[in-house]
Amino acid sequence: MSQLAHVRPALLPVRITESPKPHHGCASFHHEVFQLIAKALKTPGRHGPVGPVSEFKTTATAAARGSAIVDPRGVNLTVTAPIETTGAEAGAQPEAVLAGVKKSQIEGRSLSQIAWTRFKRDKVAMAGGVVVVLLVLMAVLSKPIQWVFDLDPNKFNQDLIDPALLAPKGGWGGMSWDHPLGVDPQYGRDMLARIIDGSWVSLLVAGGATLLSVVIGTVLGVVAGYYGGWIDSVISRMMDTFLAFPLLLFAISISASVQDGFFGLDGLPLRICVLIFVIGFFSWPYIGRIVRAQTMTLRKREFIEAATSLGARGPYILFRELLPNLVAPILVYSTLIIPTNILFEAALSFLGVGIAPPQASWGGMLSNAVDLYTADPQYMFVPGLAIFITVLAFNLLGDGLRDALDPRSK
Amino acid sequence: MSENPKDAAVTTPAQSAGAQLTKDAGPGDVLLKVTGLQKHFPIRKGLLQRQVGAVRAVDGLDFEVRAGETLGVVGESGCGKSTMGRLITRLLEPTAGTVEFQGKDITHLDAGGMRPMRRDVQMIFQDPYSSLNPRHTVGTIVGAPFRLQGVQPEGGVKKEVQRILSVVGLNPEHYNRYPHEFSGGQRQRIGIARALALNPKLVVADEPVSALDVSIQAQVVNLLDDLQQELGLTYVIIAHDLSVVRHVSDRIAVMYLGKIVELADRESLYKAPMHPYTKALMSAVPIPDPKRRGVKSERILLKGDVPSPISPPSGCRFHTRCWKATEICRTTEPALVELKPGQRVACHHPENFEDQAPQETVLLSAAKEAAELVPEAVLEESAETSAAVAAEVSEPPQEVSDPPEDVSEPPRDTDDK
Ligand SMILES: Nc1ncnc2c1ncn2[C@@H]1O[C@H](COP(=O)(O)OP(=O)(O)OP(=O)(O)O)[C@@H](O)[C@H]1O
Ligand code: SF4
Ligand SMILES: [Mg+2]
Numbered sequence: 001m002s003q004l005a006h007v008r009p010a011l012l013p014v015r016i017t018e019s020p021k022p023h024h025g026c027a028s029f030h031h032e033v034f035q036l037i038a039k040a041l042k043t044p045g046r047h048g049p050v051g052p053v054s055e056f057k058t059t060a061t062a063a064a065r066g067s068a069i070v071d072p073r074g075v076n077l078t079v080t081a082p083i084e085t086t087g088a089e090a091g092a093q094p095e096a097v098l099a100g101v102k103k104s105q106i107e108g109r110s111l112s113q114i115a116w117t118r119f120k121r122d123k124v125a126m127a128g129g130v131v132v133v134l135l136v137l138m139a140v141l142s143k144p145i146q147w148v149f150d151l152d153p154n155k156f157n158q159d160l161i162d163p164a165l166l167a168p169k170g171g172w173g174g175m176s177w178d179h180p181l182g183v184d185p186q187y188g189r190d191m192l193a194r195i196i197d198g199s200w201v202s203l204l205v206a207g208g209a210t211l212l213s214v215v216i217g218t219v220l221g222v223v224a225g226y227y228g229g230w231i232d233s234v235i236s237r238m239m240d241t242f243l244a245f246p247l248l249l250f251a252i253s254i255s256a257s258v259q260d261g262f263f264g265l266d267g268l269p270l271r272i273c274v275l276i277f278v279i280g281f282f283s284w285p286y287i288g289r290i291v292r293a294q295t296m297t298l299r300k301r302e303f304i305e306a307a308t309s310l311g312a313r314g315p316y317i318l319f320r321e322l323l324p325n326l327v328a329p330i331l332v333y334s335t336l337i338i339p340t341n342i343l344f345e346a347a348l349s350f351l352g353v354g355i356a357p358p359q360a361s362w363g364g365m366l367s368n369a370v371d372l373y374t375a376d377p378q379y380m381f382v383p384g385l386a387i388f389i390t391v392l393a394f395n396l397l398g399d400g401l402r403d404a405l406d407p408r409s410k
Numbered sequence: 411m412s413e414n415p416k417d418a419a420v421t422t423p424a425q426s427a428g429a430q431l432t433k434d435a436g437p438g439d440v441l442l443k444v445t446g447l448q449k450h451f452p453i454r455k456g457l458l459q460r461q462v463g464a465v466r467a468v469d470g471l472d473f474e475v476r477a478g479e480t481l482g483v484v485g486e487s488g489c490g491k492s493t494m495g496r497l498i499t500r501l502l503e504p505t506a507g508t509v510e511f512q513g514k515d516i517t518h519l520d521a522g523g524m525r526p527m528r529r530d531v532q533m534i535f536q537d538p539y540s541s542l543n544p545r546h547t548v549g550t551i552v553g554a555p556f557r558l559q560g561v562q563p564e565g566g567v568k569k570e571v572q573r574i575l576s577v578v579g580l581n582p583e584h585y586n587r588y589p590h591e592f593s594g595g596q597r598q599r600i601g602i603a604r605a606l607a608l609n610p611k612l613v614v615a616d617e618p619v620s621a622l623d624v625s626i627q628a629q630v631v632n633l634l635d636d637l638q639q640e641l642g643l644t645y646v647i648i649a650h651d652l653s654v655v656r657h658v659s660d661r662i663a664v665m666y667l668g669k670i671v672e673l674a675d676r677e678s679l680y681k682a683p684m685h686p687y688t689k690a691l692m693s694a695v696p697i698p699d700p701k702r703r704g705v706k707s708e709r710i711l712l713k714g715d716v717p718s719p720i721s722p723p724s725g726c727r728f729h730t731r732c733w734k735a736t737e738i739c740r741t742t743e744p745a746l747v748e749l750k751p752g753q754r755v756a757c758h759h760p761e762n763f764e765d766q767a768p769q770e771t772v773l774l775s776a777a778k779e780a781a782e783l784v785p786e787a788v789l790e791e792s793a794e795t796s797a798a799v800a801a802e803v804s805e806p807p808q809e810v811s812d813p814p815e816d817v818s819e820p821p822r823d824t825d826d827k
Binding site (some may be wrong): 016108111301302303305306307308309311312314321324325330 | 496499501521524525526528529532533535536537540542543544545546547554555558559576588590603604759
């Protein structure tokens with residue numbers, strides 16, 4: 001026994017079993033080892049484990065376990081670690097992974113920092129992100145840009161139009177140094193100016209609709225998932241009902257029936273509000289379902305019980321414990337439905353119930369182009385390309401975000 | 411900070427923990443008392459969510475926990491240990507029975523009524539990976555108790571959290587780290603730090619180490635042990651095997667299918683387990699007595715699986731797997747009685763003690779099958795001790811419950827199935 005007392009903890013066999021719950025079959029071995037280690041750890045100096053704990057497992061032991069996460073210097077270890085480690089994955093992390101970490105690294109790296117590191121390595125997603133940022137800048141600054149470069153989306157240039165064909169004079173849709181993207185048929189308006197002016201409409205409608213659906217979907221999804229029971233039943237049936245709606249027909253009839261003066265709005269602001277409302281209000285169940293499912297899995301986690309056992313109230317649990325864990329899926333899903341909403345706005349404008357002329361909008365331009373494609377086939381390329389690039393960029397960004405935030409989804 | 415005197419009044423510095431404990435319950439006084447505790451989870455089916463049955467997870471528990479002691483609770487998976495833990499911490503509301511903490515009935519207190527109690531009753535959770543919010547720093551997690559209970563510790567929350575971190579053996583400078591940056595053992599220490607932050611009186615630990623590597627299990631158990639001595643804590647420690655519980659418990663409750671079948675001091679239980687189920691559980695753990703080490707043939711294998719808690723067996727719930735079961739076991743439920751001082755058992759034919767139903771001699775056919783899995787030595791020994799105790803306790807030597815033909819059957823190789 002006296003020998004046992006002098007066994008240094010680090011010399012003891014540490015890798016006995018991976019099984020978290022030893023069965024009775026291996027209990028005897030388990031028990032002996034347990035007793036042995038318990039004694040060996042206890043005997044020196046009554047400090048118990050308080051002293052040598054964090055240094056207990058050497059990095060060598062860690063390396064011996066073949067964990068890919070461990071950098072020999074104990075530095076970079078969190079970079080490849082999954083955002084949400086499950087028991088099994090994180091079980092592979094050695095005890096004193098942090099033992100060798102220097103003071104400079106004491107500051108913790110949050111999950112978003114890790115996600116950012118991962119995202120930066122994804123070149124495609126980064127490209128998508130850059131394009132998205134540029135598009136947003138273009139949309140926000142569209143009026144100043146037009147002012148600085150003296151672009152007027154609504155200025156007619158009849159002199160550039162062939163009066164017989166209604167098409168722009170010269171090839172390539174009338175491209176020239178004055179009009180880099182050409183002019184539109186019939187009126188000869190500058191395409192670049194119209195694309196820039198249409199961008200803010202597209203993004204505002206898509207962004208606003210997304211925001212609306214995210215807010216409704218998150219609130220109702222969290223409530224349904226957290227409280228369950230009849231509240232969940234009611235909200236879930238509501239989602240089913242909304243999803244069963246013939247959305248396009250409904251959107252068309254609403255948009256068409258809303259007259260000027262509704263809510264004291266008219267003209268363009270009214271159209272934009274109606275579009276945001278119609279698109280956002282009918283697409284919230286998609287995000288609502290995702291949030292509900294996520295909430296239901298999170299609710300069973302023990303940290304929720306821990307908060308309850310400390311006397312936390314419902315709002316604290318919803319906003320402080322649950323919501324931070326929902327930000328990632330909500331963010332990813334939002335970036336993925338923005339392009340859908342852009343397309344939807346374009347479709348409504350295309351069908352003539354979206355943005356009314358003369359305001360430039362990408363969908364409206366496409367719609368015009370279809371009427372005039374015999375005269376000027378090139379006309380549909382420019383707005384089509386704008387929509388395509390925007391949708392693609394948002395999708396790439398969303399995919400990259402998802403991979404960065406939840407690597408297991410790959 | 412302007413209302414410093416007021417702050418000081420609500421401060422609960424953990425340093426003075428040991429002294430404060432005596433305020434309400436001195437060591438040895440009953441801290442927690444549970445009577446007839448039941449929890450039935452309804453099973454609902456169909457469109458109308460009609461109740462078609464119930465999982466009788468906990469079905470009538472009586473026990474008490476005394477201040478300063480450690481009560482170990484063991485039992486197979488699914489026998490209702492976690493449910494019991496959640497009932498006494500009032501994370502679940504009991505279906506029936508009462509829970510009294512420091513003489514106060516907390517059985518049906520609502521969330522608001524429980525809030526002040528939460529300071530005194532804390533829980534350590536089983537899974538260190540799901541018990542810490544991945545989006546919160548260690549500082550936030552361990553500081554949450556202060557924020558939620560409105561307690562302003564001396565020197566500020568941050569300082570107090572760092573002190574607690576060092577008490578549980580973590581680097582206080584890791585205050586700003588996130589849980590994913592820690593290993594399982596370290597995470598469990600964070601969970602312990604959170605549970606101890608408000609200096610509770612009763613700590614319920616639900617399998618605090620079963621998710622951890624064996625080497626780390628010992629460290630964490632030792633930590634719990636040290637903290638108990640330093641802070642005068644009272645523990646209810648739940649475990650599924652006896653090795654962890656033996657190390658720390660003063661008393662041990664053995665659960666089977668939602669009931670306590672034996673509740674005894676550690677010494678009594680290990681020296682002479684009375685319930686056949688306890689005996690079976692213990693046979694899986696090596697005997698500390700060096701003279702008897704290596705007698706591996708004494709391992710008792712139980713027949714079949716644990717029956718469903720939805721429709722538990724009649725009478726004694728263990729009768730479907732017990733090798734001593736007789737007709738009375740099938741029909742009459744044995745009460746949990748104190749047969750020896752400090753040892754309560756619910757069995758008609760206890761081991762190491764006088765038979766409680768000596769008139770019953772015919773084994774159930776299931777018991778005969780079960781007995782085939784029980785080593786001969788165990789059966790003989792049980793017959794011997796029962797007879798000896800019986801002779802000792804009462805006048806005429808009584809009939810032994812095991813008919814000789816069963817004992818003399820050729821012992822099968824226990825690894826057959
Ligand atoms: N919320 C619930 N709803 C329905 N049934 C439940 C619920 N919680 C537990 N049960 C059931 O109650 C029984 C006891 O469960 P409990 O978690 O208490 O067992 P345990 O002894 O802790 O097991 P383990 O060792 O696996 O943790 C099980 O049959 C389980 O399926
Ligand atoms: S002898 Fe009877 S009462 Fe005792 S455990 Fe076995 S079945 Fe239950
Ligand atoms: Mg459990």
